Amino acid sequence: MNYLRFEWLKLKSRRWAWLLAATTALALASVIKLLSNISYLNEQVTEGQFMEQAAYGFISYSCLYPFLPLWIILFIGTEFVNGHVNLVVFNTSYKTYFYSKLVYCFLISTAFCLLGIVTMVVVQVTAPFNVLLPKSFYGIFIFQSFFTFLSIALLAMSITFLARNIAISFVVYFILVFAEGMVFMIVKKLNGMELFYLPFHITNILYVKGGEKMSENYYNFFQEPDLRALALPVFLLITQGLTYWDFTKRELKPLSD
Amino acid sequence: MVILENISKRFGVKTVLNSVNLDIRTNEIIGLIGPNGSGKTTLLNVMMGLIRPDAGTITISCKLSAGVSRKGFFGGMTVTDNLKVYAHLKRLSDSDIDKVIQLFDIDFGKTNFGKLSAGMKQRVALAQAFMGNPDLILLDEPTNHLDIDSIFKLRSAIEERKKEGTTFIIASHVLTELEKLCDRALFLFKGEIVKRIEASELGFTNLEAEYLKLSVK
Numbered sequence: 001m002n003y004l005r006f007e008w009l010k011l012k013s014r015r016w017a018w019l020l021a022a023t024t025a026l027a028l029a030s031v032i033k034l035l036s037n038i039s040y041l042n043e044q045v046t047e048g049q050f051m052e053q054a055a056y057g058f059i060s061y062s063c064l065y066p067f068l069p070l071w072i073i074l075f076i077g078t079e080f081v082n083g084h085v086n087l088v089v090f091n092t093s094y095k096t097y098f099y100s101k102l103v104y105c106f107l108i109s110t111a112f113c114l115l116g117i118v119t120m121v122v123v124q125v126t127a128p129f130n131v132l133l134p135k136s137f138y139g140i141f142i143f144q145s146f147f148t149f150l151s152i153a154l155l156a157m158s159i160t161f162l163a164r165n166i167a168i169s170f171v172v173y174f175i176l177v178f179a180e181g182m183v184f185m186i187v188k189k190l191n192g193m194e195l196f197y198l199p200f201h202i203t204n205i206l207y208v209k210g211g212e213k214m215s216e217n218y219y220n221f222f223q224e225p226d227l228r229a230l231a232l233p234v235f236l237l238i239t240q241g242l243t244y245w246d247f248t249k250r251e252l253k254p255l256s257d
Numbered sequence: 258m259v260i261l262e263n264i265s266k267r268f269g270v271k272t273v274l275n276s277v278n279l280d281i282r283t284n285e286i287i288g289l290i291g292p293n294g295s296g297k298t299t300l301l302n303v304m305m306g307l308i309r310p311d312a313g314t315i316t317i318s319c320k321l322s323a324g325v326s327r328k329g330f331f332g333g334m335t336v337t338d339n340l341k342v343y344a345h346l347k348r349l350s351d352s353d354i355d356k357v358i359q360l361f362d363i364d365f366g367k368t369n370f371g372k373l374s375a376g377m378k379q380r381v382a383l384a385q386a387f388m389g390n391p392d393l394i395l396l397d398e399p400t401n402h403l404d405i406d407s408i409f410k411l412r413s414a415i416e417e418r419k420k421e422g423t424t425f426i427i428a429s430h431v432l433t434e435l436e437k438l439c440d441r442a443l444f445l446f447k448g449e450i451v452k453r454i455e456a457s458e459l460g461f462t463n464l465e466a467e468y469l470k471l472s473v474k
Contacts (some may be wrong), residue, residue, distance in 0.1 A: 006345055013338035014331060015369070083328030087385075090305045090323060091346050251309060254302040255326040256397060 003096075003103040011075075011107070021111075024067055029119045032058050036123050047129055051137065054123045056218035058116050059145050059207050063152045069173055071108050072156035076101060077166030086255045094248045102240070105157055109149035116145045140220055144207040147232075151203035154236055158243040176200065184212070196228060199239075205229045258283055258392060258424060259304065259321075264313035266299060266448075273299045274310070275448040281393065281426065285456075286419060288435035289428040290468060291445035297428040300445065301325050301395045304426075319424075322347075324386030325397035327378040332371025336363060336381050339370050340388070349389045357384040360414050361407070375402040387414060393424045400431050412438065432464040444471055 011017055036054040039045045045053045062068050079085050088097045124131045163169040180198045187195050194210055201211030205226060209217040259281040266274040273296045289297050302308040305323055330339045340354045361380045379402045386394055400408050415425055415438060429435055444452040451471055454462050
């Protein structure tokens, strides 16, 4: 079974997916371009921080609701709702379906990463001043954005597999992000303790210090590696393992009209 | 090719299947008859591996296919693309798609699945089930929403495939259709197979009268 071809076949055949792709690309690129210029013109960022700010903005905005999570929850959720999962499991196995979805997350993360590179080039070329970048900038950006997107995609995938419903998945995702942010902030204010090991903080560790999303926290992972990032692959392995376990243990809805 | 031994399944307090035993032989057509809620669809879903029985064992030693629902297709995708997805999944070629497109006279391949009428969707679901050369095809109410021409086509497709060695299990309320096609008939009431009519008796049995007798009990 060629998982990549299978997922690509489904993705490219849905006509509305192309419309969504165009909207996503246009919306993300223009928002980042606009915000970068506004920040610079309002003297909120210096020339030295200009591209870093844009990189932070792109990764951060992509992880918001209408972008990366939408592509994961909407597409996987639809397959649970329309019975496609049942037919795949019947014709092949639970493992095949699960693996194909891991490949789908990889595919979407790659697409967002490529969009990020294009956006960064656009921001650089159309900047209001001559931008000089270290040679490593794009390499670091690819590393940080791809693995952050993959982590968020896998997390959104787990939520969708557990909920097996598009609307519930969106609500759970929203509540989790909101509740985690609140808990992190309250505990930090009361105890000065940073609950770094919360799901959405740990997945942000590759581009923001301590996983706390604030533009001033954007950092070069290779210059100041945070060893707590080693917990990220462990965390993802555990969540995917648990998701697969739940997927195979809980029965699918009977297929009938 | 498929052996079901003492299959039982409960949904909450309701027993949907109760110690069902069934031995499906090669190259036969089995009719599954029963009222709504008698467990026909659950039995097919158990055989598909989508529902796990609470007790009993299933032994499957053949390649299964199923046309038990119009679900599983993408509304925003054309009919041909939908079939391509399943052809890829079953490791079949484009010629396998062409064969079933001809078999069920699907001349709306470029239309989005979501825009089709119920009868057209049913033909696509049947085409998906007939793709490739499965040993056993499970069909749940296959004539639902079909027009008369499509029913004729389905009937001849089943007879043709049977000649090639395919086995069928057909759950249906259309008893006259089953009388024409089946080698064996099983009556499922309240999750139990209460009567089996073998090939030797089927020619002399009126399924409708038999059903009425059983439902009165």
